[in-house]
Amino acid sequence: MEENIKKYNLFKEKFPQVRENVELSQFTAYKIGGPADLYLEARDSYDIPEFVEKALELEIPYYILGGGCNIVFSDVGFEGLVIHNKANGIEIHGSRVVAESGAILGVVIAKAREKELGGIINMVGLPGTIGGAVYGNAGAHGVEIGDFVESVKLFDKDSGVKEEGPEYFQFSYRSSILKKTHEIVLSVTLLLPPLDQNDAALEVVKFRAAKQPKGNVAGSFFKNPRANESAGFLIDKAGLKGTREGGIEVSLLHGNWLMNTGNGTQKNVVDLARKIKKEVYNQFKIELEPENIVIDERGNKVDI
Numbered sequence: 001m002e003e004n005i006k007k008y009n010l011f012k013e014k015f016p017q018v019r020e021n022v023e024l025s026q027f028t029a030y031k032i033g034g035p036a037d038l039y040l041e042a043r044d045s046y047d048i049p050e051f052v053e054k055a056l057e058l059e060i061p062y063y064i065l066g067g068g069c070n071i072v073f074s075d076v077g078f079e080g081l082v083i084h085n086k087a088n089g090i091e092i093h094g095s096r097v098v099a100e101s102g103a104i105l106g107v108v109i110a111k112a113r114e115k116e117l118g119g120i121i122n123m124v125g126l127p128g129t130i131g132g133a134v135y136g137n138a139g140a141h142g143v144e145i146g147d148f149v150e151s152v153k154l155f156d157k158d159s160g161v162k163e164e165g166p167e168y169f170q171f172s173y174r175s176s177i178l179k180k181t182h183e184i185v186l187s188v189t190l191l192l193p194p195l196d197q198n199d200a201a202l203e204v205v206k207f208r209a210a211k212q213p214k215g216n217v218a219g220s221f222f223k224n225p226r227a228n229e230s231a232g233f234l235i236d237k238a239g240l241k242g243t244r245e246g247g248i249e250v251s252l253l254h255g256n257w258l259m260n261t262g263n264g265t266q267k268n269v270v271d272l273a274r275k276i277k278k279e280v281y282n283q284f285k286i287e288l289e290p291e292n293i294v295i296d297e298r299g300n301k302v303d304i
Helices: 002-014 047-057 105-114 130-136 203-213 231-237 267-286
Strands: 020-023 035-043 061-065 078-085 090-093 096-100 149-158 162-163 182-192 248-250 257-260
Touching: 002 035, 002 047, 035 047, 047 061, 047 078, 047 149, 047 182, 090 105, 096 105, 096 130, 105 130, 130 182, 231 267, 248 267, 257 267
Parallel strands: 035 078, 061 078
Antiparallel strands: 020 035, 090 096, 096 182, 149 162, 149 182, 248 257
16 A cells, blocks of 8 residues: 555656546446546546556556446446546548547537538447547447548557557457557547438437437447347347346346446446346347446456
């Protein structure tokens, strides 16, 4: 503990704006998470490498927090530094949209639409940041963010800042190479087609608004196991809507959404997710894979 205090004090000398013992629940969709030992906001994407390099130098564990829509923190908190990416600048030059990684995906879509740019309009309603969207190759209604990536600026703890084209990311269903390399997205350049005024964009917006629940929920908890078969359908078919563990409940409106009804804990999320996974496998012999990330107080991934 004394060693941690010494490290933290050295970090605070470098970055006096850092805050201590900040509750993480306020920044996440599930409203779950205890205090971070250290909490620092990045208002410019190029602040992130500086923060990370100092944390590495002092051997302080760190976690980059974006929109908070797919993360379940420990109720104990996080023993280290949480860097909250709030770098949200957006520029549009012709058909190119350049967004800092902390920009909210919905805002990027809205800004593009103002300039009569389409492509990503089908992703209206998806939560999170553009950086997180690239990391997980977010998508909806047959469209994925990877389809429109022209280039991405990344920070690698070994090689520094670099820029890569779309082929580097090996985009696949809800995945990219970043899940293996753990490089940090700093900014994204999208190349978008003109907006088709006759497309079904408004119907997409109406559909998502009607079918997906409001409240303390994040995005879909599980990945769809196959392109033509949704996790939500399987969970519904298994009779699991409304199933509850403590304060966490499977939404009655959408089977793949877990809701915090007010006093839910990380353990409740884990127990309910494991129950869902087991029951779906028992009934259909299909193994559901989590899309949300659950970590313990040291940043280790919790298996579902």
